[in-house]
Amino acid sequence: MAAQKDILTGVIDLISKKLIEAEKTLTELDSMGDADCGSGIRRGFEAVLNASDEIKGLDVSDILKKVGFTLAYTIGGTSGAMLGTGFIETAKSIGDNKNPQPADWIKALNSALAVIKRRGGNTQVKDKTLVDALEPAIATMQALQETGQATMLQLLEGAYAAAKEGSDRTIDMIARKGRASYVGERSKGSRDPGSLVIVLMFEAALEIYRRSN
Amino acid sequence: MKKIINKPDDFVGEMLKGLELSNPEKIGVIYDKRIVYRKDPYLNKVAIISGSGSGHEPDQAFYVGRGMLDAACAGPVFAAPTLDAIVDAARLVDRGRGVLFLVKNYTGDRANFEMASEMLEFEGGPVVDTMIINDDVAVKDSTWTAGRRGVAGAMFVYKIVGAKSEEEGADLSSLKKLAIQVNDNVRSMGFALKSCTTPAKGSPTFDLGEDEIELGVGLHGEPGRQRVKFMPADETVKIITDAVLEDLPFISGDEVAIMINGLGGTPVGELYIAAGIAHSILKNKKIKVSKTYVNNFCTSLDMEGCSISILRLNEEFKRLLVSTCDIPIRYF
Numbered sequence: 001m002a003a004q005k006d007i008l009t010g011v012i013d014l015i016s017k018k019l020i021e022a023e024k025t026l027t028e029l030d031s032m033g034d035a036d037c038g039s040g041i042r043r044g045f046e047a048v049l050n051a052s053d054e055i056k057g058l059d060v061s062d063i064l065k066k067v068g069f070t071l072a073y074t075i076g077g078t079s080g081a082m083l084g085t086g087f088i089e090t091a092k093s094i095g096d097n098k099n100p101q102p103a104d105w106i107k108a109l110n111s112a113l114a115v116i117k118r119r120g121g122n123t124q125v126k127d128k129t130l131v132d133a134l135e136p137a138i139a140t141m142q143a144l145q146e147t148g149q150a151t152m153l154q155l156l157e158g159a160y161a162a163a164k165e166g167s168d169r170t171i172d173m174i175a176r177k178g179r180a181s182y183v184g185e186r187s188k189g190s191r192d193p194g195s196l197v198i199v200l201m202f203e204a205a206l207e208i209y210r211r212s213n
Numbered sequence: 214m215k216k217i218i219n220k221p222d223d224f225v226g227e228m229l230k231g232l233e234l235s236n237p238e239k240i241g242v243i244y245d246k247r248i249v250y251r252k253d254p255y256l257n258k259v260a261i262i263s264g265s266g267s268g269h270e271p272d273q274a275f276y277v278g279r280g281m282l283d284a285a286c287a288g289p290v291f292a293a294p295t296l297d298a299i300v301d302a303a304r305l306v307d308r309g310r311g312v313l314f315l316v317k318n319y320t321g322d323r324a325n326f327e328m329a330s331e332m333l334e335f336e337g338g339p340v341v342d343t344m345i346i347n348d349d350v351a352v353k354d355s356t357w358t359a360g361r362r363g364v365a366g367a368m369f370v371y372k373i374v375g376a377k378s379e380e381e382g383a384d385l386s387s388l389k390k391l392a393i394q395v396n397d398n399v400r401s402m403g404f405a406l407k408s409c410t411t412p413a414k415g416s417p418t419f420d421l422g423e424d425e426i427e428l429g430v431g432l433h434g435e436p437g438r439q440r441v442k443f444m445p446a447d448e449t450v451k452i453i454t455d456a457v458l459e460d461l462p463f464i465s466g467d468e469v470a471i472m473i474n475g476l477g478g479t480p481v482g483e484l485y486i487a488a489g490i491a492h493s494i495l496k497n498k499k500i501k502v503s504k505t506y507v508n509n510f511c512t513s514l515d516m517e518g519c520s521i522s523i524l525r526l527n528e529e530f531k532r533l534l535v536s537t538c539d540i541p542i543r544y545f
Contacts, residue, residue: 027414039221039413040292069297072328077266077292081324084296119324121359178320180435181359 002212004099005060010212012067013052014204016045022200029193037079037193044075044083059098064091078178079194082116082130089115102145102152109138120177125166128175128187130194137163137202156209160202167195214415216515221412225267225287232274236541239278243305246298249274250284250305253539259378259385260284260306263315263371264299265322266291268411269432271542272368272511280538281375282315290411290514291433293321299329307339311385313378315370315392317363318347342385344392346370348401348522350460351429351438364432365474365511366399366522369534376533395530400457403476403520404449405430409513428452430476432513446483450490453521458498463523465499470506470534472522477512479519484508487519504534 002010019026020042027038047070048055055063064087072084093108094100100108113134117123123131140162144150150158168191175187178194218224226244233242233249241252247267263273264286273285283306286294303312316326323345330341348366374392377383383391405427408417411434418434421427426449429438463469473488475481488507495502503526511520524530 040289043222043289072325073295073297075292076288076295076321076325078319078321078324079292080295081293081321081328085324085328119327120320121323177359 005058005063007208007212008060008063009052009056010208011205012048012055012063014208015201016049018200018204019045019197020049022196026193026196029191029196037077040075040077040079041083041197044071044080047071047074059096060100061091061094061096064088064094078120079197081119082194083197085115085119086112086134102141102155106138106142106145109134109141113138123177126173127177128170128173128180128192128195129177130192130198132170132173132192133163133166133195133198136166137198153206153209153213156202156206160199160206163195163199163202167191167199170195214410214412216410216412218412221290221415224290224412228267228270229274229287232541239539240541243301246301247287247294248284248298248302248305249277249287250302251277251279251282253279255279255283255379256308257310258283258308258382259310259388260303260308260312261315261371261375261378261388262286262299262302262306262312263317263367264288264294264302264326265317265319266293266433268409268514269511271509272365273371275541276368276371278538278540280379280536281371281540288321290413293319293325296325296328296332299326300332303329303333303339303341309339311340311342313374313385313388313392314341314343315367315374316343316345317367318345318360319362320359340385342389344370344389344396346392346396348396348399349429349431350400350402350456351431362431364401364403364522365472365520366396366401366524368472368474368506368510369399369470369522369524369530370395372538373530373533375538376536379538380533380536391529395524398461398525398527398530399522400460400463401472401474401520401522402428402453402456403430403432403474403518404428404453405434405476405513405516405518406443407478407517409434409477409516411514426518429456430513430516430518432511434513434516446486447490450487450521451494454491454494454523457521457523458500461523461525463498463500463525466501468501468503468526469495470504470524470526470530471495471502472506472510472520472524474506474511474520474522475509476516476518476520477509478515478517481508484519487521491521503531
């Protein structure tokens with residue numbers, strides 16, 4: 001099986017490609033906000049792809065840190081702050097652990113989630129944000145991990161399914177955070193773009209993990 | 214979409230280039246970070262920085278200059294500036310007395326300024342503080358929203374705080390207190406006749422029927438709180454002015470400054486029609502208007518419509534509002 005850093009590099013690469021491809025969809029979904037989501041995310045992940053040679057030479061936590069700062073420096077807006085925070089905080093928690101185990105990943109993701117929620121102004125599930133996909137995805141991973149029976153592949157399958165269901169639930173929600181919150185009832189009926197970003201990230205992780213096994 | 218642009222991604226950079234070339238002695242631009250800074254020498258003052266997504270010009274890149282902002286961080290269109298730009302801008306303009314960030318209340322702006330502040334604190338300075346501006350009465354401040362937005366009332370905060378720093382050398386904590394005081398005394402609300410079109414999307418952000426207007430529209434083309442049938446200017450301006458007046462509330466005997474702010478696509482002549490109506494309403498309520506500002510101050514690209522901001526004055530605000538400042542949008 002490939003080294004963790006190589007799997008992670010592959011995941012980052014596929015995440016970037018999927019999110020660049022999703023530009024139009026994200027922009028459409030963000031018209032309840034301000035239609036800046038798609039182009040910002042495309043710009044950020046193009047910058048990540050441009051740094052791929054440098055990223056290949058790094059260890060797990062430095063890869064995450066590099067991706068986080070690249071996104072925070074190039075996207076701008078809420079997406080840049082939240083995605084940047086997510087990768088940077090995950091990196092901080094992983095620290096110099098070159099071979100983090102599932103439990104380490106879950107701990108790192110939980111600490112990233114906590115800072116994302118604080119930065120968004122105490123964001124909670126049902127506020128119609130990326131948290132609606134991210135929180136259940138991590139919770140599912142954690143629950144499966146605690147059974148002591150699940151493989152990493154099963155954790156990722158569970159996380160992906162939970163993120164997708166969480167993202168689907170945002171369609172009927174009224175936004176309570178971010179710019180879409182200003183329109184109240186009218187924010188109902190469309191998916192939160194941030195939650196879709198999380199779904200695509202877990203989808204990419206799952207695809208790469210399947211291939212590497 | 215027909216606009217004076219080349220590539221959507223070049224919108225901000227090319228605009229800043231025009232700004233710099235038109236003001237060669239006064240304005241400098243760091244292009245890769247989209248930082249606009251004043252070039253004239255200044256010492257021994259607290260530096261004032263604002264930043265937000267672009268597309269609201271003249272807010273805020275065009276308010277950089279003696280007596281107002283020392284630097285502005287221009288984000289991509291309608292997206293907050295990145296934290297590295299904020300960090301670099303703070304280091305660039307600090308003169309040893311600290312930096313005050315004046316930030317309009319949007320999730321992305323707050324998050325990026327917060328990350329920048331944490332990074333500056335971690336890396337040993339300069340000392341910074343942040344004041345959040347939230348003057349828009351269209352959004353109810355509750356746990357159900359991201360809170361009241363900062364809109365055109367922010368211009369009063371920049372002007373008064375900028376003058377206090379420039380002319381009187383106030384320290385960081387008194388400037389923050391003053392900024393809070395201005396924010397506490399200003400209220401705004403806007404309406405749109407037509408949506409804006411962002412360069413990236415190329416089509417209107419929201420659809421408004423020929424006979425519809427959006428009351429309480431946001432600065433980014435986010436839909437407002439209520440969509441109503443189009444009506445004559447007298448009625449629309451009354452609804453908006455009353456909403457602003459009731460919120461503080463402003464009362465008979467108050468002395469105020471008003472700002473009739475175009476959202477980018479409305480002719481100045483129409484803004485003066487709105488100004489005339491607002492004056493009559495205020496006169497009837499025995500509220501004295503000492504100063505009137507009519508123009509595009511804080512826009513939403515090409516959106517049609519306007520916002521009305523009212524600031525309750527005191528002697529200090531009056532003095533600082535009229536002190537000279539030297540910024541790119543000076544007229545003759």
